[in-house]
Amino acid sequence: xxxxxxLILPVLAVILIFVISFPSHDAFAASFDIKDQASCESLPSGxxxxxxTTNTCTVTNFALTLESTDFFTIENGxxxxxxxxxIDSHGTINMLGASDGTTLRITNEAxxxxxxxxxxxxxxxxxxxxxxxxxxIHGVLNGKGATWSNSGQINVFRQFGGEVxxxxxxxxxxxxxxGATLVSNEGSIINNGFIDNHGLVVGPCSVITNNNGxxxxxxxxxxxxxGCSFFNNHGAINNFGTFNNTLRATITNSGxxxxxxxxxxxxxxxxxxNTNGTITDNCGGTINNSGIFKGNPVVNSC
Numbered sequence: 644x645x646x647x648x649x650l651i652l653p654v655l656a657v658i659l660i661f662v663i664s665f666p667s668h669d670a671f672a673a674s675f676d677i678k679d680q681a682s683c684e685s686l687p688s689g690x691x692x693x694x695x696t697t698n699t700c701t702v703t704n705f706a707l708t709l710e711s712t713d714f715f716t717i718e719n720g721x722x723x724x725x726x727x728x729x730i731d732s733h734g735t736i737n738m739l740g741a742s743d744g745t746t747l748r749i750t751n752e753a754x755x756x757x758x759x760x761x762x763x764x765x766x767x768x769x770x771x772x773x774x775x776x777x778x779x780i781h782g783v784l785n786g787k788g789a790t791w792s793n794s795g796q797i798n799v800f801r802q803f804g805g806e807v808x809x810x811x812x813x814x815x816x817x818x819x820x821x822g823a824t825l826v827s828n829e830g831s832i833i834n835n836g837f838i839d840n841h842g843l844v845v846g847p848c849s850v851i852t853n854n855n856g857x858x859x860x861x862x863x864x865x866x867x868x869x870g871c872s873f874f875n876n877h878g879a880i881n882n883f884g885t886f887n888n889t890l891r892a893t894i895t896n897s898g899x900x901x902x903x904x905x906x907x908x909x910x911x912x913x914x915x916x917n918t919n920g921t922i923t924d925n926c927g928g929t930i931n932n933s934g935i936f937k938g939n940p941v942v943n944s945c
Contacts, residue, residue, distance in 0.1 A: 675707075677740075678718040689728065699724060709734035711754065717742055719762045738763035738782065744770050751776045753795070759784055761801070774815075780823075799823045799842070804830070811836045813856070819844065821863065827851065834859060834878070846872050853878045855898065861885075861905070867892040876901065876920065888913045888934070896920030896938075903928040910934055917941075 677683055677700055680693040689702025698721050705728030709715055713734035717723045721740035730736070730749045736757040747770040751757050755776035759765055763782035767789035778784070778797045785805040793815035797803065803819075804826035811817050815836035819825045823842035825832070827849035834857045838844070842863045844851070848871040853859050857878035864884055867874040870891035876899035880886075886903075888894050889910040897919045901907075904925040909915045909932045915922075918938030924930050926945035 674712075674714040674734075676714070676716045676718065677721055677723060678716075689725070697722060701726070703727060705729070707731070709736070709755075717763075719760070732757070732776075738765050740764075742766070744768070746770055749773070751778060751795070766805075767807075793817060793836075799825055802826065804828065804832075806830045809833065811838060811857075819863065840865065840884075846874070848872060850875065852876075853880060853899065867894060882907065882928075888915060896922060903930060905929075907931065909936060 675682065675686060680695065683691050683693045683700035686702060688707065689705030691700055691702050693700055700721065701724040703726045705725050707715065707730045709732040711733045714737065716737040717740040719739040723740065723742040725744035725747045727746045728744060731752070732750065732755045733752045734755060738759045739762055741764040743766040745768045747767055749772045751774045753775040757778045759780045759782040761781045765784050767786040769788045771790050774793045774795045774797060776795045780798065780803050781800045783802045785802070786807040787805055789807045791807055791809045792812065793810065794812040795815060797817045799817065799819045800823050802824045806828050807830045809827060809830065809832045811834045813835045817825065817838045819840045819842040821841045825840065825844045827846040829848045831849055832846065832851045834853045836857060838859045840859065840861045840863045843866065845866040847869050850873045851867070852875045855877045859880045861880065861882045862884045865886045867888045868890045872892040874894045876896045878899050880899065880901045882901065882903045882905045884905045886907045888908065891912045893914045893916065895916045899920045901922045902925060903923065904927055907930045911933045913934040916937045920939065921942065923942045923944050930941055
């Protein structure tokens with residue numbers, strides 16, 4: 644009997660070491676490459692279903708957590724539809740195909756990366772996208788009734804926005820490349836951080852607010868257009884490109900500064916209210932006013 648005990652104890656020790664050496668991995672944390680029916684139905688939640696006629700993977704009440712080494716990829720030609728879902732990513736999301744979500748909440752954590760390829764389309768309705776990491780938009784990130792919140796880095800190479808509330812937090816940076824568009828269509832852009840625009844920032848029937856302590860650098864075009872468009876500046880705008888205020892739109896510079904080394908156009912029936920602000924026209928700058936200008940006069944520093 645003593646011999647049997649002597650044999651059992653070492654075996655138990657080996658088993659215990661093996662279990663400790665290989666800790667369990669969250670079943671909901673792994674890498675997924677959605678490209679066909681099999682990969683769609685392998686998703687760990689959301690009761691996934693596959694429509695072979697449209698190459699569409701549909702999930703409902705979907706929950707996914709990506710760890711730092713995990714990937715979640717929607718391949719080109721695939722549609723991924725989410726009805727009520729949550730993705731918490733510490734890893735990498737690659738959008739090569741199309742994804743649309745109703746009440747979809749995505750959190751891109753610090754150190755995480757979301758890539759939307761040229762062929763990629765990510766749309767939200769009544770959802771949220773919270774970014775603390777990096778988002779690279781070579782395709783389209785669009786929404787309706789949704790909220791974007793950025794405390795990380797968003798690089799726009801094509802189009803970002805929609806009918807959304809777009810909040811750039813104090814720690815956030817949005818860079819809009821040449822040929823790209825940051826758009827607010829009947830929504831709002833609230834900047835508390837830094838927006839570096841080399842492309843187009845446009846807000847038809849929207850409110851764009853640059854808050855105290857925030858900065859917008861423009862070497863592209865800012866287009867404030869239509870009578871239901873309002874641009875409120877309480878921070879700093881450095882314009883080296885073109886800033887158009889047109890079609891009865893309104894710019895209110897209240898407690899803010901506008902440093903112009905480019906072109907500012909305030910067109911007929913549009914309004915610039917500089918009552919509590921400072922607008923400086925630097926050497927090489929041009930301000931064309933055929934509309935309504937109120938408040939403090941422009942400071943000519945040249």
